[in-house]
Amino acid sequence: MMKSYEELREVIDKKNRGLRDKVMSLEDAIGLIQDGDHVASGGCHYSKTAMAAVWEMIRQKKRDITYSRSIASTEGDLLLVAGVVKRVVSSWFSPGVTWGVSRVMRHYTQNKIAEFEEWSHMSLGLRYRAGAMGIPFIPARAMMGSDLFPRLSDIKEMECPFTGEKLALIPALNPDVAIIHAQRCDAYGNVQLDGLPFMDKDIALAANKVIVTTERIVSNDQIRRAPDRTAIGFFCVDAVVEVPYGCLPHECYGQYEPAFKHMDYYVKLMMGRGPDGVKEYLDEYVYAPANWNEYIEKIGFKNILDATIEGRGIYND
Amino acid sequence: MMKSYEELREVIDKKNRGLRDKVMSLEDAIGLIQDGDHVASGGCHYSKTAMAAVWEMIRQKKRDITYSRSIASTEGDLLLVAGVVKRVVSSWFSPGVTWGVSRVMRHYTQNKIAEFEEWSHMSLGLRYRAGAMGIPFIPARAMMGSDLFPRLSDIKEMECPFTGEKLALIPALNPDVAIIHAQRCDAYGNVQLDGLPFMDKDIALAANKVIVTTERIVSNDQIRRAPDRTAIGFFCVDAVVEVPYGCLPHECYGQYEPAFKHMDYYVKLMMGRGPDGVKEYLDEYVYAPANWNEYIEKIGFKNILDATIEGRGIYND
Amino acid sequence: MTKLDYNTAELVAIMSARFLEDGKIVFGGAGMPLISCILAQKLHAPTLTILFEGGVIGPDIQIGKLPPSTNEQRAARRANMLLSITDILLLQQRGYVDYGFLGGAQIDQYGNLNSSFIGDPDNPKVRLPGTGGANDIASLASKILVAMHHEKKRFVEKVDFITTPGYLQGGTSRKDAGLLAGGIYKVITHLGIFGFEKESKRMCLETLHPGATIEEVEERTGFEMIIPDKIEYTKAPTEKELTILRELDPDKRYTTPKAE
């Protein structure tokens, strides 16, 4: 199941990693994803979700995608109901603690239409990290003894040759594509992140292709003035797309909080009518708009302004 | 040789990790180091060396210390000649490429007065990282096949249970004490670093005690305004000491470049007269001054001003 | 002394807070656990540090703006440090986290928790959202506190699925499985405080909350709870505890008992 080191190297070897302009349209960027790919998503839960990328994946009718993320929220529902995703690899999957258990997740998994492969939060993080480091596994002291362990095909146990202790071996994950949303990024793909870093760095290095959506594209000069802030280097990035409000209705640290009213509206629809409710939502918010800006406009100016005031407010203290 | 996980946990368990004031004198901070300890040092080569800590270790006549660092420079000479260090664990040990091979290092190792245990740069980094992660090893694809490998008692090889590939297992290193120099730090030990991060974060988490010397102590409020800049958390720090110019004659990113004239002077003494030259240096620059500020004064105002202008000049672009 | 009035959720929040010592580090979840942690800080543990698994160390949570999740910027406000999720969870593996604060759909006599499946995992009645960081926290934090409403359907002999390891099959089975650190420290319900017998690792009553009875505990527990010969009682919530708790959650958003 796991690729050999030589196969992994071959993929990276073929990438053009020159310091060159990678700015493109959302359509072209998502065009890099192929049916059947494993797509890993940055952020966590309803924070820093690469929502514009997810939205465009749905519009492009991607199929048989495996979707992995530290915690999947409403974007996971959308991907399932749209028929894009067959398997979700995550540690937790529902809109949010206060909104209850996703009826879509339950419908798709309980009826075996899709799979939800459950890893602990840390072990999923270590999977990306091992992938980022170019090693087949990282040992860990969690997962053992639980019923999660025997349900996973790729995890192993060993006796530590140094201490004799039992260790879980958490296997590397090298996604085909990473979709990551950034506060800022230059045209070459140098990404600078603010606030909560989630698993974004490891995901970008672990993936074979990296698509970055960003609140704004800044000059390379600006990046070079604070190179210690660069979290993801240009060399692994394949596409840079400027998408203001690219996480809505989820949040982007320092830029905007979630559009809570829209989230409440969505959750009510989803919990009330299950997949059918989500289909209605997809029609109105994903398929109907001519482009991302039209989608944002539908979320509503007041919602967005409120979210923005709260979001940037973290710098008021 | 490697401690069991339960022993490691016991040490950390005993640390007081409350959010409390840890500011103390250089004397008291270095007093936390015991004879026989393994002391790991942050920075690399002649950058961000915790020189004030090294200087005070010599004055306090520490003995039988194992000293580890990514690359050891002139501070390694001083520690050997002063009789503080018995074993250096590093990937490279000499003042700097342009200054040739340390005569002190050669004298002490060739005459078997002290040991220089050589690891590759990355594998020493992985040793600290495994220590920081609380795991006994990290697999890697370097070191194998070389003659470095069989000289090391703690490194092992295994066949990967996922891919069948051969892997080197790089053993965790949990130093007794880490000495780290920072651009700024609050009274609780929240450390923010600028520029090159070296291995400082991993060393701090791997060590059982952490002594931070810092160019300045800033308020906790200032730290909290940019928590994404905190590189080392207060919880692992045991001592905070304000020592302006605490790396001299080495450099501190964004603050000062090396005092090159003083470095040239030292190297000439060391290369010309070997350990005897260094003894003379120790008398004049380590033992004679009443305190760190007097030592700095002896390096000379013009030297320091030049180094400062160049050092902060990186922000001029 | 007049008898103070409080609901069962408030009782659990206060009892939990009492276990959090000063100078320690606690993984606070969203909701009630977070309220308990802040309560402890205000009462007896001013240098207690709260972590969130979203990557937050030592935040300064605004009363009235409690974060609904631990992975968002409200949880990060005025933190001392922000870390990647993987790194903050690894702090536990290094031994830096004293307390984990967990709940679950089910707990069993050995303290194992289930937050994955109700019914047969291969054909579940309910697929739950999953472990999040709970498996890691229970495997690695030094002392786990479990705060739950005491109900028979939740206190079961054997959980349908061990998402989050307690003492597994009891005895030495937790260590034998490779889990060398931590373990379930206390289970805090609206009826009492429960610990685990030293050898067998079976759940046992430690103290009964004022007003609760052994009968009620037994009635609401789906396995044989070990009851000591001499019953000790928990000290009732004080006026100070209740006053501060209610300042933290004035609308009782997090301290209203859920309907059974």
Next chain:
Amino acid sequence: MTKLDYNTAELVAIMSARFLEDGKIVFGGAGMPLISCILAQKLHAPTLTILFEGGVIGPDIQIGKLPPSTNEQRAARRANMLLSITDILLLQQRGYVDYGFLGGAQIDQYGNLNSSFIGDPDNPKVRLPGTGGANDIASLASKILVAMHHEKKRFVEKVDFITTPGYLQGGTSRKDAGLLAGGIYKVITHLGIFGFEKESKRMCLETLHPGATIEEVEERTGFEMIIPDKIEYTKAPTEKELTILRELDPDKRYTTPKAE
């Protein structure tokens, strides 16, 4: 065409630069390797990225302020990214580094390098400063360039100590040892360009620099160098190459041959 005048260090710097393709990533050391990398950028590889093992990605080095080490702020000037040492070396393990640029006190017929001990490692005549990142680079970067002055005492049959793996004992021994990636690509000396025979992995002459002779190569090599039947010659340094090189190192600080 008038014959251009250049010294042996300049020759090696120019020949090395020619191997660095555009769009690739190279670990540049301090000194001559760095000059070669910048020269390649100015000549044919404008989007070539330089890394330093001190943690620097894509710096903008000021002419006249070349960093004497790769671990200091001069090396970090106007970089695209700064990383920890461990992380920048791990980029190679992930496959992101195309070229490593190495030297050493000794090289042998299989391209193994020694920078640790001269003489018996247990009783060395000289203890050298050590590997630094060289072992990692030679184990993990895709293609290793070795730039050295060609001297018999440096080109030895068997290095006293393998600090930095080439093809080890030749044949498949490198892969057998677990080193699945990379390998020594070219050895560049003041006499010629050398590669490694496909099967045996023994060093072989590829092209002779203008003016150099087979005899000189053999005389200055301490093992049997494989010499092809038909000798090919390297294209001599061009005026453009020399002009730019001398702009980069006007004082010939890094491009003056060392006394043998």
